[in-house]
Amino acid sequence: MSKELMTKEDIDRALTRMAHEIIERNKGIGKLCLVGIQRGGVSLARRLASKIKMIERDDIPVGSLDIALYRDDLAIRKEQPVVRRTEVSFEITNLIIILVDDVLFTGRSIRAAMDALMDLGRPAAIHLAVLIDRGHRELPIKADYVGKNIPTALSETVEVQLAEEGLEDRVILNKSGGRERNAE
């Protein structure tokens, strides 16, 4: 059983608001860059970058980050995560990084992402932007920019489908399904 949590329009409005919040809170985009976590976060980071460009009329650097090698569950997962490219072609030292992911859940992916970023340089700060915050944190991590807060049960899964992956833009909640299948 599944339920639609966000439509194409909902996602677009949420991203537009987040783009404004990012610009407002950082007083412009002078020292900003966006880094999306592979894979869902990368598409969202690109969308945020194009919205920010429309508002500020200036480009903002965008990178992609693969966290497979920094995960804390490599030894216990059923399926080994696929290693993808990390493409951060700019120097992150002294920049404010807006780390972008699709779903914030336990916080473990974000911990891994922060470790991965620290190996690339010494950013001035890392902020977190997520499309969905579904709760159930296992680490002391909090998002700075949130598209939508959705209370969930542990047994449910949240799936963000994006046009970049050949699907129609939407967010769905699956009632059945185990925890290990969670998109995070």
Next chain:
Amino acid sequence: MLNNKDLLGIKELCLEEIMLILDTAAGFKDVIGRDIKKVPALRGKTAVNLFYEPSTRTRTSFELAAKRLSMDVINFSVNTSSVVKGEGLIDTAMTVQALGADFIIIRHTSSGAPHLLAKHLRASVINAGDGTNEHPTQALLDAFTIKEKKGRIKGLQIAIVGDIAHSRVAKSNIYCLTNLGAKVRLIGPPTLIQKEVKEMGVEVFHNMEEGLKGVDVLIMLRIQMERQGKGFFPSTDEYSRNWGLTPARLSLAQDNAIVMHPGPMNRGIEIVSEIADGPRSVILEQVTNGIAVRMAVMYLLSGVKR
């Protein structure tokens, strides 16, 4: 996901597994290009280099690959170990495993030695060259380099030149490149190309000029000096005259052909310095890519369920 806990040869891999290793290596190439060339993926695991044959570059490459995955590495140097006291291969390997090795990287003069160990050990066995059989990670790094430089492998004309008969690199490359859809040509004297390889889906040329016409990639093999004076070829001078890569011969290949060599090179014999150090040579990039490919192999083997 890989199907076996060991990497024994390219022959034992299917096409999907080869592709997975090459794709994964691209991610590791990013890692080794950074300031901090290390990831925590295999923290707490141990790799042991068990080398029964001299080797500097392959052993160093495996050592660096393991260290960049945050593993601990032990180099089991054979001439100073109890092997000289007569300990057998399996006993030595079992001892190494009992010391806590998760990966045993073996190079041995006997073909099939890694296969024997793999049967007896719980640890992952990686073949770093066994006799005249295979040297799988060399073939994988060659394929990775070709893919990186040419954008594809399928349909390319690839020449392997020299002592095919004694070369485990050649054999692994033939399995790997034909599986990936390349057209492989073997070039060398009849004494150095054994009959069996002709059944591996390759074209054989006993004339360098003819064989090099229109090729996209040249893989030059090392002439093994220890073969000299055993009747395979009259002299290194004669070998170099007939099979050495010179600018005139290279001009027969495609204009954008790349030149590869697994090292160590005999400059002036199988390849002249002008080409080895020239713009078409990707020999040093092969060395760099070797680390990325070996990291990918160890990472993927660690994900195989026992």
